[in-house]
Amino acid sequence: DADVTQTPRNRITKTGKRIMLECSQTKGHDRMYWYRQDPGLGLRLIYYSFDVKDINKGEISDGYSVSRQAQAKFSLSLESAIPNQTALYFCATSAPGRKYGYTFGSGTRLTVV
């Protein structure tokens, strides 16, 4: 099994619909992150959580919400999807400290029509 699993891998949804993207990890790390990737813009941080009771907004949190259900699970919701939220979404986890890299999931390709 992958260290970080994201579901679904692909999703097409209509404008105004609520959608949830799920992420689970088996690394045993406390820190989890949601990023969005758009062509030419790199990866931008949406939300992050340093432990189960800690939730923080990233640089582009408007229109998104998250839930940390357990150490291993971190879900991202779009309450009312809009077309400019069409993007590739990645979940990641890391150990604390500047020496440690992030482990990413394989991503969810979301299209809002």
Add this chain to the structure above:
Amino acid sequence: TQLLEQSPQFLSIQEGENLTVYCNSSSVFSSLQWYRQEPGEGPVLLVTVVTGGEVKKLKRLTFQFGDARKDSSLHITAAQPGDTGLYLCAGIYFGNEKLTFGTGTRLTIIP
């Protein structure tokens, strides 16, 4: 907003050639990481550098962290088609515990 610039944005070279990709910021990093991403997959960590002037090698890839800790480079020797991918640098700035990503360099190696 702290900006992390990568250059070039696109690079296409012949198999066997050497290349260098650059990552620059106006702010100082506490650490800097390089990732490689292939289509349909998430970024995969290649290396982390934390000390100014540090050089790390990973087979044909050489990573250097600038003395002032504001820049980094990735040099690939004798590029192979398997090196094709999106290369991302990402840094942690002092006082900030999160990674900030650059926009990436899309590398294509032509057989």
